[in-house]
Amino acid sequence: MPKLQMDWLRAQGKRIYSGESTAHGLVQWLNANPGKRGERLSRLLRILRDLRVLEQESRSDTWDYRDLLLQFAEVISDYHLTPKLVVLPAEEMWQIKWTPVRRNATKRPGRRKRFEEGDGLMALIDLGKSGLATRVRQCRHCNKWFYARVEHGRFCRRECQQEYFRHSEEFKLTRREYMRRYRNLQRTRHVK
Numbered sequence: 001m002p003k004l005q006m007d008w009l010r011a012q013g014k015r016i017y018s019g020e021s022t023a024h025g026l027v028q029w030l031n032a033n034p035g036k037r038g039e040r041l042s043r044l045l046r047i048l049r050d051l052r053v054l055e056q057e058s059r060s061d062t063w064d065y066r067d068l069l070l071q072f073a074e075v076i077s078d079y080h081l082t083p084k085l086v087v088l089p090a091e092e093m094w095q096i097k098w099t100p101v102r103r104n105a106t107k108r109p110g111r112r113k114r115f116e117e118g119d120g121l122m123a124l125i126d127l128g129k130s131g132l133a134t135r136v137r138q139c140r141h142c143n144k145w146f147y148a149r150v151e152h153g154r155f156c157r158r159e160c161q162q163e164y165f166r167h168s169e170e171f172k173l174t175r176r177e178y179m180r181r182y183r184n185l186q187r188t189r190h191v192k
């Protein structure tokens with residue numbers, strides 16, 4: 001987004017979250033393709049997540065880390081993309097869209113192009129270049145993909161966060177009750 005536009009939006013009190021617009025299509029596509037079609041991209045994202053975990057645990061020099069990097073390299077090298085010309089203006093920026101090589105691709109001129117896996121990959125790479133790829137995550141509560149506006153974001157929406165903590169509170173309560181009963185039982189056994 002151009003700086004002027006960003007300053008204007010800021011002045012209007014609108015919050016701009018870096019990477020969010022780039023991630024938008026990718027997140028929607030991942031949620032619409034939970035099965036085999038979305039497998040490659042979600043795998044890349046899961047490997048990234050695991051890499052980040054190891055980094056946080058200062059385990060970047062381990063074989064596990066190397067192994068994950070190799071897995072990432074393997075999955076990403078599986079893509080075959082071909083450049084597709086969008087516009088070629090004189091003395092201005094070319095617009096080239098990288099699209100996946102498809103078998104039986106039928107061209108329908110005038111038809112609006114759908115968001116596809118290749119677009120998702122390009123979005124992921126763009127995010128990665130800005131250090132924002134791991135912001136595309138799965139919600140801890142509902143498992144949906146979302147873009148975390150802040151580094152510590154774990155839920156796709158506030159309701160999911162509330163539900164998650166309500167459930168974990170309930171879990172803690174039932175566990176506490178269970179442990180209380182268990183200890184009582186042990187005590188009575190020992191008395192006998």
Ligand SMILES: [Zn+2]
Nearest residue numbers: 139142156160
């Ligand atoms: Zn959620």
